[in-house]
Amino acid sequence: xxxxxxxxxxxxxxxxxxxxxxxxxxxxxxxxxxxxxxxxxxxxxxxxxxxxxxxxxxxxxxxxxxxxxxx
Numbered sequence: 005x006x007x008x009x010x011x012x013x014x015x016x017x018x019x020x021x022x023x024x025x026x027x028x029x030x031x032x033x034x035x036x037x038x039x040x041x042x043x044x045x046x047x048x049x050x051x052x053x054x055x056x057x058x059x060x061x062x063x064x065x066x067x068x069x070x071x072x073x074x075x
Contacts, residue, residue, distance in 0.1 A: 006051040010072050018056065020067040021048060029064060044068045 009019050026038040039047070045055035045068050053070040061067050 006053070010052065013072060016071075018069055018071045019053070020059070020069050022061060022065055022067045025064055025066055032064060041066050041068060045070075049073075 013019060021044055023041075023044055024032040024038045026035060026040045026043075028035045032038070041058045045058070048055050048068060048070045052073050054073040055068050055070050057069040059067045059069060
């Protein structure tokens with residue numbers, strides 16, 4: 005997936021990965037299958053992206069805004 009995101013982004017483009025918060029709640033996947041925002045940022049970094057900002061997206065979700073890492 006990361007290759008495709010890099011392919012379709014403009015040079016100065018940004019992408020956001022939206023995830024469930026790593027908190028127990030009635031909806032969504034089990035908490036042990038969720039990623040913290042730090043874990044999500046690390047995955048992005050390992051795949052050639054630079055995490056720019058973490059954004060709260062309501063009570064159950066967050067997003068990690070990223071751009072393709074230069075070099």
